[in-house]
Amino acid sequence: xxxxxxxxxxxxxxxxxxxxxxxxxxxTRFREIIVLDSTPNIDLIGYEDFIFVQYNQNPYWxxxxxxxxxxxxxxxxxxxxHNPKWTLKESENGHPTLNPSIWQNKGCFSHFWISDGKxxxxxxxxxxxxxxxxxxxxxxx
Numbered sequence: 001x002x003x004x005x006x007x008x009x010x011x012x013x014x015x016x017x018x019x020x021x022x023x024x025x026x027x028t029r030f031r032e033i034i035v036l037d038s039t040p041n042i043d044l045i046g047y048e049d050f051i052f053v054q055y056n057q058n059p060y061w062x063x064x065x066x067x068x069x070x071x072x073x074x075x076x077x078x079x080x081x082h083n084p085k086w087t088l089k090e091s092e093n094g095h096p097t098l099n100p101s102i103w104q105n106k107g108c109f110s111h112f113w114i115s116d117g118k119x120x121x122x123x124x125x126x127x128x129x130x131x132x133x134x135x136x137x138x139x140x141x
Contacts, residue, residue: 028118029117030064030095030114031048033094042063050117051064060078061076062076062088063076066107066108066110067121070107074104076102086099095116096114109126109127112125
């Protein structure tokens with residue numbers, strides 16, 4: 001009975017594993033970097049799309065949907081003249097890595113990293129940045 005339940009759940013979630021109960025799950029969210037020369041209509045960006053906008057071979061924007069499921073499109077500047085700016089690197093697998101972390105300052109307040117296409121949520125996700133880390137946001141006069 002137990003083995004039939006395992007087979008059922010493997011089939012349900014299409015998980016790959018050996019005949020024992022081990023299961024292999026790939027949690028990569030962004031499997032490729034889609035390169036465009038202009039910003040797309042945000043309504044056309046899918047849940048697993050990672051868009052890299054460049055112009056004349058210069059990086060401009062990274063766009064993707066928030067991993068929390070709120071459905072908002074995050075647009076991050078990659079240009080050197082922006083502050084803050086993010087750095088995009090492509091892994092050996094062709095997956096995106098962004099630095100630094102991303103922290104939404106409105107809406108869902110998600111805080112996360114993207115590394116090799118995987119999303120790692122931070123423990124303070126859902127909290128306003130200025131409340132979670134007040135020392136970073138205090139004004140010195």
